[in-house]
C-alpha cells in the first residue's frame with residue numbers, strides 16, 4: 001500500500017497513542033541508569049526474547065554505561081489455540097552458559113506472563129547466580145502467572161497495543177510509540 005504526503009502510514013492505521021515516543025525514550029534512559037547502578041561490577045548478561053524486545057534492547061543498551069554482555073533467545077508458541085497454555089518451543093537458545101552469571105531478561109511486554117514463566121523455569125535450571133526481569137510494558141490485569149519485576153516501565157490497561165516492537169500479524173513494530181490500531185485495521 002502506498003501513502004501520499006497527506007496521509008502517512010501512521011495516520012492510516014493508528015487510533016490512539018497511549019505512550020508517545022519521547023516518554024518511552026525517557027523511561028528507557030531511566031531504566032538504563034538504574035541497571036548501570038544496580039549491576040555495577042557484576043558483568044551482567046542481558047537476554048532479549050525475540051522478536052518484540054529487540055527494539056527496547058537496542059535503545060536500552062545505549063543507555064547503560066557499565067560493561068555488559070548480551071544474548072538473544074527466540075521462542076515460538078504452538079499456535080493461537082494453545083497460546084494460553086504458555087507452552088513454547090525454543091527455536092534459538094543462548095550462545096553460552098549462564099551458570100553463576102547475573103542474568104537480566106528483557107521483555108517488551110508482559111501480558112499473561114506465561115511466556116516468561118516458561119523461559120524463567122528453563123533458565124533457572126541452568127543455575128545463574130541471579131535471574132531478574134525487566135519489561136517496558138506490563139498488563140497486570142491479564143496476568144495468569146506470578147512474575148516479579150525488577151524493572152517495569154509502564155502499566156497498561158487491557159487494550160491491544162502495537163508499536164515499539166509490538167506487532168499485529170507481524171506489522172506495526174516500527175511505529176516509534178505504543179498505540180491502539182483503528183478497528184478497521186484489526187480484524188481478529
Ligand code: PRP
Pocket residue numbers: 049050051052053077107108109110111112113114115116165166167
Ligand atoms: C510477546 C512479548 C512476550 C509475550 C508476552 O511476544 O514479547 O514475549 O508476547 O505475552 P504473555 O505474557 O501473554 O506470554 P510474541 O509472542 O507476540 O512474539 P514477538 O515478540 O515475536 O512478537
